[in-house]
Each structure stands twice: as structure tokens, then as C-alpha cells.
Amino acid sequence: MLYDLSRADVRVKWLVTCLLLTFGLAYGFGGWMVAMYAGFTPKSVAATYAPSEMSMPMPPESTVVVEHPMTMSQFAEAAPHQVDTALLVQDTHVHVPMYGLIAACLSVVVLGLRITRRAGLGIVSLLFAAPWLDFLGMWLTKLLAPGFAWLTLLGGWAMAAGLLIVTVMALWQMWLMKERTAT
Amino acid sequence: MKTIVCAAVGAALLHITPTVVLVDRPDAVAQLLPGADKFFAREVHLSDADAHKLHEAVDWSPSDGVVTFYSGRHGTTLVGLLQFVRVDTPHGPVEVTVSFDPAGTVHGVIVTKATVETKPWVLEALRAGLVQHYQGLAATGTPDGSSALRGSVGELPLYMAQEIDKGVARALAAYRLFYQTR
Numbered sequence: 155m156l157y158d159l160s161r162a163d164v165r166v167k168w169l170v171t172c173l174l175l176t177f178g179l180a181y182g183f184g185g186w187m188v189a190m191y192a193g194f195t196p197k198s199v200a201a202t203y204a205p206s207e208m209s210m211p212m213p214p215e216s217t218v219v220v221e222h223p224m225t226m227s228q229f230a231e232a233a234p235h236q237v238d239t240a241l242l243v244q245d246t247h248v249h250v251p252m253y254g255l256i257a258a259c260l261s262v263v264v265l266g267l268r269i270t271r272r273a274g275l276g277i278v279s280l281l282f283a284a285p286w287l288d289f290l291g292m293w294l295t296k297l298l299a300p301g302f303a304w305l306t307l308l309g310g311w312a313m314a315a316g317l318l319i320v321t322v323m324a325l326w327q328m329w330l331m332k333e334r335t336a337t
Numbered sequence: 338m339k340t341i342v343c344a345a346v347g348a349a350l351l352h353i354t355p356t357v358v359l360v361d362r363p364d365a366v367a368q369l370l371p372g373a374d375k376f377f378a379r380e381v382h383l384s385d386a387d388a389h390k391l392h393e394a395v396d397w398s399p400s401d402g403v404v405t406f407y408s409g410r411h412g413t414t415l416v417g418l419l420q421f422v423r424v425d426t427p428h429g430p431v432e433v434t435v436s437f438d439p440a441g442t443v444h445g446v447i448v449t450k451a452t453v454e455t456k457p458w459v460l461e462a463l464r465a466g467l468v469q470h471y472q473g474l475a476a477t478g479t480p481d482g483s484s485a486l487r488g489s490v491g492e493l494p495l496y497m498a499q500e501i502d503k504g505v506a507r508a509l510a511a512y513r514l515f516y517q518t519r
Contacts, residue, residue, distance in 0.1 A: 191355055213402055217387045217515070224376040224407065229362040238400070238425045 159266035160327040167328040170263055174321045177256065181317060188310075196307060200300035203237055203292050242296060246289055253285035260320045267323050277319060284312035355453045356430065359460075365447045366409070366419065369436035373409025373416040380405050381515045394510040395503075404511045415439045420511060421449065424504040428454045431497070433504030435471075437512055443474040446505055451497075461494035462486060462501065471505050476513040480505035 159170065188194065192202045237245065261278045269277075291305030360368075366376070381404045383391065388398045408418040419436035429452030438444040446468040451459045462483075470482035482505075483498035490498070 187355065213385045213388065214382050215384060217384045218382040219379060220382070221377055221379045224378045226363050226366065226376065229366050229376075229407075236430070238430070240425055240427065241429060244427050 156265045158268065159263070159324060160268060160331055162266065162328070170324055170328065173259060174263070174324060177260070177317060178321060181314070194307070196301075196303040199306050200295055200303040203242070203295040203303065203306070204300045239296060242292060250285065250289060254282070257281040257285065260316065263320055263324050268327055269323070277316065280312060281316045281320070284309050284316055287312060357451050357453055357456045358449065359451055359456070360447050360449045362421070362434075362449060365434045365449050366407070369419050369434065369445045369447060370409030370416045372411045375410045377408045377410070378405055379408065379516075387515070391510060391514060394514065395507050397507050404515055406512070406516050417444050418516070420508045422504040422507045424500050424507070426455065426497075426500050428452060431455060431459065431500055431504065433501055433508070435505055435508035437476075441476055441512070441517060443471050443505070443509075446471045446501075448501060455497055458493040458497040459501075461490050462498040465490045465494070467498050467501060474505075474509070476509050476517060478509065480509065
């Protein structure tokens with residue numbers, strides 16, 4: 155333990171609490187957004203990142219025309235939100251550094267927790283591995299096969315678990331753990 | 338606790354650029370194919386050669402290899418047809434709906450989808466009268482509505498107008514290559 159959050163100045167404890175709550179708020183709205191645009195199942199995530207790979211048959215030898223009647227209500231059927239390669243390049247460029255900063259902030263909190271060195275290493279690894287898995291899943295889904303969507307979901311759950319673990323442990327040690335236990 | 342965890346999963350996909358529906362597709366269809374009471378979808382599954390031809394014409398081919406034309410009829414009379422064309426920009430996709438009258442000229446253009454980021458730019462370009470510049474354009478024409486906006490809108494609305502030009506150009510090329518000739 156490089157420093158002890160449980161014995162830190164109350165201003166530091168308050169700063170860490172506000173930081174964790176802010177991240178929690180942002181993650182909550184992130185969940186809402188995901189529910190609106192991508193969903194929480196491998197199938198819906200794959201439809202977001204690999205729509206063409208999922209639906210594209212081999213091109214025909216010669217162009218084929220198929221005509222069928224439609225109703226007005228069929229125009230209203232929502233097409234899945236799709237992220238193409240160019241947009242994923244931009245998303246990766248913009249978001250990976252931000253995820254790195256979030257993981258770094260949470261890791262600094264982890265350094266102040268009363269946990270074993272091994273547990274600390276594990277949590278820090280989890281915090282950084284989660285966004286890697288997230289984006290690895292997206293890229294593999296786009297480039298290789300829709301089945302890799304589960305990696306993105308795994309990355310998402312890992313990020314959730316990381317934030318939850320750090321938040322619960324930090325709040326417990328800073329505000330609820332008795333001093334005699336802490337010492 | 339479960340709710341918190343589920344919500345936190347969202348962080349994994351915060352990078353989605355949210356799409357905003359500017360005009361619902363059925364509303365756009367009603368505006369662009371007025372009076373039509375029967376609709377048909379003509380799906381053109383492109384061969385490699387035709388996909389290449391389209392790519393050479395407008396530097397684009399549909400990601401699923403299919404160009405779809407939606408026609409509207411009133412009784413047996415053709416009212417017109419339209420296409421929904423997606424243009425991917427660095428700020429997310431824009432969907433441009435382009436309709437043609439039975440004579441084969443552009444009847445109207447509606448931007449049906451944008452993103453949270455691009456919506457204000459698209460709206461500014463539309464308020465400046467962008468889509469009026471496409472009306473009556475022949476399938477062989479070159480859409481250049483953005484040039485007419487130069488000086489009257491900011492840089493980003495102008496950029497979006499150029500992307501919308503691109504969408505109209507794709508619709509014109511697809512119409513010219515795969516509807517008029519078949």
C-alpha cells in the first residue's frame with residue numbers, strides 16, 4: 155500500500171468519493187445509451203459492429219433484381235445502429251485514451267486500499283484489461299466474425315466489475331470501516 | 338446491485354455515436370411519394386462487376402451489396418420512387434432520402450437521420466435551403482447544393498452539406514445505373 159485511503163485527510167476521501175460517484179453516474183448513462191443503440195446481447199452487439207459480414211452473401215455472378223410489395227409500417231421498422239470501420243477507427247482513437255485515464259484514476263484509488271499486493275495487481279490488471287477486451291471484441295467482430303461480440307460484452311462486464319469493486323472497497327474503507335479495524 | 342452492474346456495463350460501449358431520427362421513414366415516404374397507396378421494394382443484388390461500376394462512378398458501394406429502390410403507386414400509376422442512402426462521416430452516419438418522379442428527375446430530398454453531434458450542423462444547412470438545390474436534377478446531373486451555401490453557413494454545416502451532396506450523388510448514380518437501364 156503506497157498510501158492509506160482509510161486514514162487519509164477527509165478532503166482526499168471526499169475527492170475520491172466524488173470521483174467514484176461521477177464515474178458511476180457516467181457509467182449509468184452509458185448503460186442507458188447502450189440499451190438504446192446496441193443492446194446487451196451478443197447478437198445485437200454483432201449487428202452493430204458487423205452488419206455487413208452478417209448479412210452479406212457472396213455477390214451473385216450477375217446482378218439479380220428481386221421485387222416485393224411493402225406496407226407503410228414496414229418502412230418504420232428500425233434498422234440496427236451500425237458502426238462502420240471508419241467510425242470504429244475514430245472511436246478507438248478517441249475513447250481508448252479516455253478509458254486509460256479512467257483506469258489510471260481507479261488504479262490510484264486501488265493503491266490506497268488495504269488489500270494484498272497480489273489483489274492490487276489483479277484489480278489494476280482488470281481495470282486496464284477491460285477496455286482492451288472491449289475494443290478487441292469490436293475489431294474482431296468487424297474484421298473476423300460476429301461471434302467475437304461476446305468479447306465486447308465480457309469487456310463491458312469487466313469494466314462494470316472493476317468500477318464496482320473499487321467503489322465498494324474504497325467507500326467501505328474510507329467511511330464505514332472502524333478505526334480499530336483499520337489499524 | 339444488479340441494476341448498478343447492468344448500468345455499468347454500458348461503459349463498454351460509450352463510444353457509440355448515437356443516431357438521431359430527424360424525420361421518420363414513413364413520414365418521409367408520405368412526403369416524397371404523395372398519394373401513393375401501394376409500395377414495392379426492388380432489391381438489386383449487385384454482381385462484382387456492377388458493384389465496381391458503382392464504385393467507379395461515386396467511390397461507393399453499399400456494404401451489404403444491395404441497392405434498394407422503393408416505388409410508390411396510386412392504383413396502377415407510378416407516383417415515384419426513392420432510396421435511403423447512408424453516408425458515413427467521421428462524426429457518424431447521415432441518412433439521405435432521395436426521391437425521383439416518374440420522369441427520372443429528383444423530386445425531393447429529406448435528411449432522415451443524423452447523429453447527436455451532426456444534427457445542429459445538418460439543421461443549419463437545411464435551414465439555409467440546401468435541399469431545394471436538388472429538385473429537378475436529372476440522373477446524369479451533379480448535385481452541388483453545398484456550393485450555394487458557401488458564405489451563408491459555418492464551416493461544419495457546409496461540410497455536412499457536402500456529405501449530403503455525396504448521398505444524393507450516390508442515389509443518382511444508383512438510379513442511373515440500376516433502375517433506368519433495367
